[in-house]
Amino acid sequence: MAYFSKHYHSPGTAPGTLIVRGAAAQPLSINLIDYTEAGVEEHQLDSPEQCRSFLEHDSRTWVQVNGEVNPDMLRNLGAVFNLHDLALEDVINTGQRPKVELYDNQVFIITTMPVYDGTRLELVQVSLFMGKNYLICLCPLAEDPFEPVRKRMRQTSNVRFATRGIDYLLYALLDLIVDAGFPVLEQFGDQLEDLEAELLERPSQQTLSSIHRLKRELLILRRVLWPQREVITTLMRGEDEFIHTETLVYFRDCHDHSIQIMELLESFRDMATSMLDIYLSSISQRTNETMRVLTIIATIFIPLTFIAGVYGMNFHNPASPWAMPELGWYYGYPMVWAIMISVTVTLVWFFKRRKWM
Structure with a gap:
């Protein structure tokens, strides 16, 4: 529907003028x-x-x-x-x-x-x-x-x-x-x-x-x-x-x-x-919920990324006292996974306790 639907004469038309624009739409x-x-x-x-x-x-x-x-x-x-x-x-x-x-x-x-x-x-x-x-x-x-x-x-x-x-x-x-x-x-x-x-x-x-x-x-x-x-x-x-x-x-x-x-x-x-x-x-609430989920996911993966980054540097030199001893451990790889899983479970438990998720 148009905002302005009134039919009117051109400015200056004499009063009482009867003009129809277009053909009749309905029979009379x-x-x-x-x-x-x-x-x-x-x-x-x-x-x-x-x-x-x-x-x-x-x-x-x-x-x-x-x-x-x-x-x-x-x-x-x-x-x-x-x-x-x-x-x-x-x-x-x-x-x-x-x-x-x-x-x-x-x-x-x-x-x-x-x-x-x-x-x-x-x-x-x-x-x-x-x-x-x-x-x-x-x-x-x-x-x-x-x-x-x-x-x-x-x-x-x-x-x-x-x-x-x-x-x-x-x-x-x-x-x-x-x-x-x-x-x-x-x-x-x-x-x-x-x-x-x-x-x-x-x-x-x-x-x-x-x-x-x-x-x-x-x-x-x-x-x-x-x-x-x-x-x-x-x-x-x-x-x-x-x-x-x-x-x-x-x-x-x-x-x-x-x-x-x-x-x-x-x-x-x-x-x-x-x-x-x-x-x-x-819409604002949906955006906030989406951002909250993304924030929780990012927060969980931040310490995991840190751990993976530390043990991914591969500075392994047996003659150096500053080398990573864990790289030579027999159970080093399972230990890292255990740490990552423990961190993830701890963070999820913390978020639920604070009712953030």
């Missing part, structure tokens, strides 16, 4: 759900213009756009729902910081949903527009992640969507986006456990690379999830006319989930940092 689909207390209607649309007839009904409308949007489609959607140009620009320029913008008779929200497959962390920008009786959700993923919410709406026993305003649907989508962080952090937690076991057994260069990658992903995740908590806090204040008092308790629950995610994230970041220290300590 528009799903509409129109619901009242009487029931739920689902429609597959070909263009945003088909939404106009539903806005005239006394119902609540959810427009779900999945895939990579193009400027023409986004302009048509903005014309139908009277969306602000700056908000449309933020939709098409992904990588925005999570935020809440209040426009005339409209609320614009940018959130980030983390998606993790075990090897690559993807941060998906989800853009939401909420009006008096409609909600527009734009998600660049081809597969709709909000199918669980749609499934709850289809259940006749679930009357909360039917009896409450469009703000409850906004809560349901935000709650799913926030809770998407739990399975991601669960996978990070499993990786931390594996790395911890690897650190205690046999750390390697690959272990260090995994720790650095994990720290980087946790840092990027924190950068987007921290302002997302501020988004929920802003909606809890009830400054917008579309957020009803009876729905604030659900937003408070969503806020609690965001706090739990941030606490887990901070704990995992601390664990990753401590693992780096453990890795360095482990």
Whole structure:
């Protein structure tokens, strides 16, 4: 993952300019759900213009756009729902910081949903527009992640969507986006456990690379999830006319989930940092153990080398009073070996007694 993933226009570009770089990566689909207390209607649309007839009904409308949007489609959607140009620009320029913008008779929200497959962390920008009786959700993923919410709406026993305003649907989508962080952090937690076991057994260069990658992903995740908590806090204040008092308790629950995610994230970041220290300590400990073994071996062979060196000089002259008499002894060679073995055994016993080996 790149350190800088935000799409942006060239400096000096007019505000509200809609430009897409490259071809669309995911196919585009528009799903509409129109619901009242009487029931739920689902429609597959070909263009945003088909939404106009539903806005005239006394119902609540959810427009779900999945895939990579193009400027023409986004302009048509903005014309139908009277969306602000700056908000449309933020939709098409992904990588925005999570935020809440209040426009005339409209609320614009940018959130980030983390998606993790075990090897690559993807941060998906989800853009939401909420009006008096409609909600527009734009998600660049081809597969709709909000199918669980749609499934709850289809259940006749679930009357909360039917009896409450469009703000409850906004809560349901935000709650799913926030809770998407739990399975991601669960996978990070499993990786931390594996790395911890690897650190205690046999750390390697690959272990260090995994720790650095994990720290980087946790840092990027924190950068987007921290302002997302501020988004929920802003909606809890009830400054917008579309957020009803009876729905604030659900937003408070969503806020609690965001706090739990941030606490887990901070704990995992601390664990990753401590693992780096453990890795360095482990490598240092392994180096010290290796040096200790080599030192013990060298210490044992120093007196043996001295003995072998002394008796290897071969100064043997029977006429000289300073000659080595041991060189002429019958048991001289076994005697030298006995001395060497005795020295080795004594040194090993001494090292073990001092717990150096």
